[in-house]
Amino acid sequence: xxxxxxxxxxxxxxxxxxxxxxxxxxxxxxxxxxxxxxxxxxxxxxxxxxxxxxxxxxxxxxxxxxxxxxxxxxxxxxxxxxxxxxxxxxxxxxxxxxxxxxxxxxxxxxxxxxxxxxxxxxxxxxxxxxxxxxxxxxxxxxxxxxxxxxxxxxxxxxxxxxxxxxxxxxxxxxxxxxxxxxxxxxxxxxxxxxxxxxxxxxxxxxxxxxxxxxxxxxxxxxxxxxxxxxxxxxxxxxxxxxxxxxxxxxxxxxxxxxxxxxxxxxxxxxxxxxxxxxxxxxxxxxxxxxxxxxxxxxxxxxxxxxxxxxxxxxxxxxxxxxxxxxxxxxxxxxxxxxxxxxxxxxxxxxxxxxxxxxxxxxxxxxxxxxxxxxxxxxxxxxxxxxxxxxxxxxxxxxxxxxxxxxxxxxxxxxxxxxxxxxxxxxxxxxxxxxxxxxxxxxxxxxxxxxxxxxxxxxxxxxxxxxxxxxxxxxxxxxxxxxxxxxxxxxxxxxxxxxxxxxxxxxxxxxxxxxxxxxxxxxxxxxxxxxxxxxxxxxxxxxxxxxxxxxxxxxxxxxxxxxxxxxxxxxxxxxxxxxxxxxxxxxx
Amino acid sequence: xxxxxxxxxxxxxxxxxxxxxxxxxxxxxxxxxxxxxxxxxxxxxxxxxxxxxxxxxxxxxxxxxxxxxxxxxxxxxxxxxxxxxxxxxxxxxxxxxxxxxxxxxxxxxxxxxxxxxxxxxxxxxxxxxxxxxxxxxxxxxxxxxxxxxxxxxxxxxxxxxxxxxxxxxxxxxxxxxxxxxxxxxxxxxxxxxxxxxxxxxxxxxxxxxxxxxxx
Numbered sequence: 150x151x152x153x154x155x156x157x158x159x160x161x162x163x164x165x166x167x168x169x170x171x172x173x174x175x176x177x178x179x180x181x182x183x184x185x186x187x188x189x190x191x192x193x194x195x196x197x198x199x200x201x202x203x204x205x206x207x208x209x210x211x212x213x214x215x216x217x218x219x220x221x222x223x224x225x226x227x228x229x230x231x232x233x234x235x236x237x238x239x240x241x242x243x244x245x246x247x248x249x250x251x252x253x254x255x256x257x258x259x260x261x262x263x264x265x266x267x268x269x270x271x272x273x274x275x276x277x278x279x280x281x282x283x284x285x286x287x288x289x290x291x292x293x294x295x296x297x298x299x300x301x302x303x304x305x306x307x308x309x310x311x312x313x314x315x316x317x318x319x320x321x322x323x324x325x326x327x328x329x330x331x332x333x334x335x336x337x338x339x340x341x342x343x344x345x346x347x348x349x350x351x352x353x354x355x356x357x358x359x360x361x362x363x364x365x366x367x368x369x370x371x372x373x374x375x376x377x378x379x380x381x382x383x384x385x386x387x388x389x390x391x392x393x394x395x396x397x398x399x400x401x402x403x404x405x406x407x408x409x410x411x412x413x414x415x416x417x418x419x420x421x422x423x424x425x426x427x428x429x430x431x432x433x434x435x436x437x438x439x440x441x442x443x444x445x446x447x448x449x450x451x452x453x454x455x456x457x458x459x460x461x462x463x464x465x466x467x468x469x470x471x472x473x474x475x476x477x478x479x480x481x482x483x484x485x486x487x488x489x490x491x492x493x494x495x496x497x498x499x500x501x502x503x504x505x506x507x508x509x510x511x512x513x514x515x516x517x518x519x520x521x522x523x524x525x526x527x528x529x530x531x532x533x534x535x536x537x538x539x540x541x542x543x544x545x546x547x548x549x550x551x552x553x554x555x556x557x558x559x560x561x562x563x564x565x566x567x568x569x570x571x572x573x574x575x576x577x578x579x580x581x582x583x584x585x586x587x588x589x590x591x592x593x594x595x596x597x598x599x600x601x602x603x604x605x606x607x608x609x610x611x612x613x614x615x616x617x618x619x620x621x622x623x624x625x626x627x628x629x630x631x632x633x634x635x636x637x638x639x640x641x642x643x644x645x646x647x648x649x650x651x652x653x654x655x656x657x658x659x660x661x662x663x664x665x666x667x668x669x670x671x672x673x674x675x676x677x678x679x680x681x682x683x684x685x686x687x688x689x690x691x692x693x694x695x696x697x698x699x700x701x702x703x704x705x706x707x708x709x710x711x712x713x714x715x716x717x718x719x720x721x722x723x724x725x726x727x728x729x730x731x732x733x734x735x736x
Numbered sequence: 737x738x739x740x741x742x743x744x745x746x747x748x749x750x751x752x753x754x755x756x757x758x759x760x761x762x763x764x765x766x767x768x769x770x771x772x773x774x775x776x777x778x779x780x781x782x783x784x785x786x787x788x789x790x791x792x793x794x795x796x797x798x799x800x801x802x803x804x805x806x807x808x809x810x811x812x813x814x815x816x817x818x819x820x821x822x823x824x825x826x827x828x829x830x831x832x833x834x835x836x837x838x839x840x841x842x843x844x845x846x847x848x849x850x851x852x853x854x855x856x857x858x859x860x861x862x863x864x865x866x867x868x869x870x871x872x873x874x875x876x877x878x879x880x881x882x883x884x885x886x887x888x889x890x891x892x893x894x895x896x897x898x899x900x901x902x903x904x905x906x907x908x909x910x911x912x913x914x915x916x917x918x919x920x921x922x923x924x925x926x927x928x929x930x931x932x933x934x935x936x937x938x939x940x941x942x943x944x945x946x947x948x949x950x951x
Contacts, residue, residue: 441752441802444752444753445752445753445774447771448753448771448772448773448774449773450773451769451770451771451772451773480804482802482804483752483774483776483800483802483804483805484774484776486774487773545804547804548807549804549805549807580811582777582808582811583777583778583780586776586777586778586808587776587777590776590777591776595773595776695780695782695795698780699780699781699782702779702780
């Protein structure tokens with residue numbers, strides 16, 4: 150299901166519908182409640198979850214202590230994907246292991262999902278109905294009235310019915326009757342399923358957009374609730390919100406919306422100053438680095454037209470070079486050129502009209518951007534890249550210890566998750582480093598299309614460790630940088646620049662030590678890699694060395710769509726929950 | 737058809753962007769892409785070549801060129817029977833790097849590894865770019881170090897298959913030689929000679945057809 154295409158192309162209309170149905174309140178509530186009902190009554194029903202999935206995250210805020218469960222994989226996807234997620238998990242390595250315990254585990258995860266879905270669901274309505282979102286701490290039963298009004302939740306069952314009834318007359322929207330019909334019977338025709346799913350997907354999209362709207366415009370103060378944003382974003386960020394959300398998730402933009410604009414302006418200016426300095430006569434060009442970047446730029450995403458425009462290539466070259474010389478311990482390493490592009494591309498979409506956002510990979514930016522705007526995009530990409538790389542510093546320093554460690558952890562993990570596959574690899578002399586090095590070095594970017602990578606990064610950026618991008622660092626870390634940027638305006642640019650880079654390094658060092666070398670992002674990534682590998686277990690188990698390596702170098706992911714990625718992330722999440730204890734020593 | 741199959745483990749080494757992956761792509765798929773994504777870690781490919789009465793299967797590890805990845809290289813060349821050390825004929829720096837690789841291979845790799853020194857991007861000279869690595873200089877290095885030597889263009893395909901054929905011709909004979917206590921198989925018409933230039937000169941017109949089949 151092309152979730153994003155729908156969002157972008159049709160979102161204004163959806164928005165209208167959403168608002169309309171919002172006004173004729175009970176109808177939508179009723180339909181959603183119905184679908185929820187059926188989802189909890191029928192055991193394996195993919196479709197229903199769709200309507201709910203969009204909201205999945207809200208509930209998590211009320212379950213803060215269980216943050217992991219709250220974010221549980223089951224919630225990660227869109228409608229049809231839920232069902233698939235579950236069935237896949239049953240089919241994959243767990244089945245092979247045939248040990249009761251793992252099955253139980255997955256079943257309980259499954260249950261957990263339904264549980265949380267329900268909670269979430271009501272939560273969500275709450276949020277959507279009124280601007281008053283401050284009732285997260287209210288006991289769950291109260292929420293079950295759908296938050297429509299402040300009526301006491303006397304008889305939930307009855308209310309549901311009423312709502313359904315009252316909805317039909319007001320239903321001026323073609324798809325609603327289907328929902329009605331299908332709800333009246335547990336045995337739904339394929340056709341009805343289809344329609345219901347479409348509607349639910351639509352609902353889910355509308356609700357997601359609305360939720361992001363809400364969270365990004367806090368009505369009660371100036372602070373965006375970052376941990377809630379993280380939970381929400383884990384399941385995907387609507388394209389319209391993505392640039393703003395990414396800047397927040399990575400800790401580049403401050404959570405305080407009053408400060409956002411001025412801070413971004415200063416950072417963008419700081420970037421311009423940095424570029425000016427580095428390309429001025431005062432700076433001696435680091436020739437090997439420059440040369441390496443220069444030859445890699447035309448080889449970056451060579452199949453995406455956007456990256457063939459000289460304008461874009463120069464832009465990326467500046468970003469990478471500036472980053473490299475500011476981080477001498479690492480310097481430029483191949484693969485970093487890949488990592489900057491999702492940011493760059495995403496920030497470009499901010500300047501495209503809704504309907505054209507998908508064209509970002511074809512259009513030359515100068516068609517729709519001024520020079521200054523392009524520099525802003527460049528600056529944002531630079532800072533966000535820097536933030537991301539802070540999380541994985543060890544991957545690119547000499548000897549790449551971060552990657553070696555991740556590869557080792559992946560091996561250990563697969564040994565536990567799928568010992569048959571692990572043994573088979575051993576027998577065939579397949580070493581993890583032979584295929585997984587690239588997975589780590591490029592965060593699986595070479596394995597998926599750009600659109601899939603960007604969706605994946607919604608989740609990855611939500612996983613960036615709180616230590617280095619939570620509000621604490623968010624505010625504090627920007628402060629020293631800003632100070633130095635101020636000095637750079639007043640004093641000698643070079644000394645200020647040095648100061649800046651050293652504070653940068655210190656900071657990244659600090660965040661690395663805080664987590665003893667492994668951040669939550671790199672840990673989660675290992676689970677994603679494990680889920681990815683194990684996905685092909687049935688095939689790999691019959692392959693010899695050559696077939697294995699060839700297959701894994703060129704995995705069949707070209708046809709992957711968002712729901713596949715979401716399923717993968719969900720599975721990774723399950724593994725992470727199940728093997729939490731086993732991997733605690735990673736940190 | 738039922739000819740015996742000999743496997744040769746081969747590794748490509750050389751500075752970034754000299755065309756290692758392109759040489760392999762040309763050899764394996766007879767294809768070329770102007771801009772290929774940089775190789776990360778290493779890529780694995782295979783190709784079979786019929787050489788007269790026997791078939792050689794090349795198992796190729798195409799390594800990443802950037803210095804930061806160099807620590808991975810030993811893993812790939814340790815068990816290799818052959819190595820292509822590639823440089824760019826228009827980039828002198830890449831030739832210096834090639835010297836380093838040859839040295840490292842001689843020190844670290846298997847003693848009887850067959851090394852071919854390959855100057856790539858010959859087409860650029862033909863289309864007007866300045867040659868920066870003299871053919872003689874490379875030939876001298878090859879002679880001193882006992883290397884096969886070729887100048888190739890992965891873009892046009894010129895001389896690419898010959899590199900692999902040259903290696904293929906050398907290795908089974910060596911193996912045979914070891915097995916028969918030094919008695920080479922005269923039938924192939926190749927002399928076993930410490931002077932690799934003899935092999936080099938004769939490699940172009942060997943009976944080996946070089947017809948490749950996709951396995």
